[in-house]
Amino acid sequence: MRIAVDAMGGDHAPDEIVKGCVKAAKEFKEVTLVLYGNEQKIREVLKESYDNIEIVHAEEVIKSDDDPVKSIRRKKESSMVKAAYSVKNKENHALFSAGNTGALLAAGTLIIGRMKGIDRPGLLATFPSLSTEREVFNMIDVGANADSKPLNINQYATLGSYYSKKVQGIAQPTVGLLNNGTEENKGNELSKAAYAMLKENQAINFIGNVEARDLLNGVADVVVTDGFTGNAVLKTIEGTALSLMSVIKGTIMENGIKAKVGGLLLKDSLKEVKDLLDYSKYGGAVLFGLKAPVIKTHGSATAEPVYHTIKQIKGMLETKLLEELIHHFEGEEQK
Known part of the structure; x- marks a missing residue:
């Protein structure tokens, strides 16, 4: 090897x-x-x-x-x-x-x-899930193609499902299409056309549309989207995690001795939160x-x-x- x-x-x-x-x-x-x-x-x-x-x-x-x-x-x-x-x-x-x-x-x-x-390779990244049902979820595409076709998104679903099965050991990974609502008729023309193809894809376990607010709660094992949207979500998750830890640290350091003592007592718990939000431990993005x-x-x-x-x-x-x-x-x- x-x-x-x-x-x-x-x-x-x-x-x-x-x-x-x-x-x-x-x-x-x-x-x-x-x-x-x-x-x-x-x-x-x-x-x-x-x-x-x-x-x-x-x-x-x-x-x-x-x-x-x-x-x-x-x-x-x-x-x-x-x-x-x-x-x-x-x-x-x-x-x-x-x-x-x-x-x-x-x-x-x-x-x-x-x-x-x-047709076009896509970038797959693995993120932590805060759900008790699953430890991680995968999202593809996170930046390889800013402009995607329904065919691309459908193929990403198959690629992501295979990755989830083979590498992460999930027997029947669920696949969700990132959209601005869960109803079937939601989204732009790309989303609607991709939804129709995903419904007919026999190689995947498609559960329908999923919303961005539910991603970290483990709404699906594999989330598919176009590269522009996926990259924006990737950077939002990354930036939110960094900002959250910065706000917590700033609050502790700027609010006197009681806050500092409390922070010291919570040190191990805060480290667990930081580790949970750190997706680098799952490896890099796969150009699939x-x-x-x-x-x-x-x-x-x-x-x-x-x-x-x-x-x-x-x-x-x-x-x-x-x-x-x-x-x-x-x-x-x-x-």
């Missing part, structure tokens, strides 16, 4: 990327991590050699403000492009980066290639619908999210998820 890692992608690369890889390499002996990037800088962080960590030198880096498609085509010696080609050429089984999201989407689509039968796993973690990721993302990729490869999806969509093509 070999994972290509863009060691130069992200705000804290290569330091935090390498540290996360070291932690994963120590725990997952059966996984070989191939780090693409500036060899000297990587070795400065690595400090010692590991049997399951390899380094492939790359001269160039795709920066966060680079044009996605142009950078993929022009920076052939960049860490991301070289890592993507290694997956295309079957030297490695999956690609992981914390770098430029648009460039990674372009590398996945243009270099690794789409799965047969998939490609011929191999391509995973994007947050640009500001530290060693811990990097470790969790590698653990996530390991689970995807172990369950043969992609093989089953390829078989499913090839069957759909033949109908």
Whole structure:
């Protein structure tokens, strides 16, 4: 099991990327991590050699403000492009980066290639659920395609259901369509057309429309939407969690000794709340619908999210998820 890692992608690369890889390499002996990037800088962080960590030198880096498609085509010696080609050429089984999201989407689509039968790949992210019924829920698309077609949303439902079954072990995952009301006739033309297709999709357990206010209460195992809406929801959840913890901390620090003592007594409970709202422990966002796993973690990721993302990729490869999806969509093509 070999994972290509863009060691130069992200705000804290290569330091935090390498540290996360070291932690994963120590725990997952059966996984070989191939780090693409500036060899000297990587070795400065690595400090010692590991049997399951390899380094492939790359001269160039795709920066966060680079044009996605142009950078993929022009920076052939960049860490991301070289890592993507290694997956295309079957030297490695999956690609992981914390770098430029648009460039990674372009590398996945243009270099690794789409799965047969998939119109447009979508980004799937996993979030915590506050419900006692389920620990997490998945949402797709969270930003790969701002403009989606009903077909795309229908395919996302199948992709998300397979992920929920194979990786998270949910036997009959429920699928909800994100909308501005639960009634069947709610939403714009895209939502209505997608609803009609989802109702007829025999590969999923469709429960109808769901509202954004119910997402964190675990209304469905898989929530499907267009990439523009999904990305807005992703950033709203992320921003709300950060703001909530900031407000709590500010209230404690600004209200005298009694508040500080109370905060000290609640320290463990507040840490539990913070951990519950931290979705980075579930890994990165999966660019679903490609011929191999391509995973994007947050640009500001530290060693811990990097470790969790590698653990996530390991689970995807172990369950043969992609093989089953390829078989499913090839069957759909033949109908």
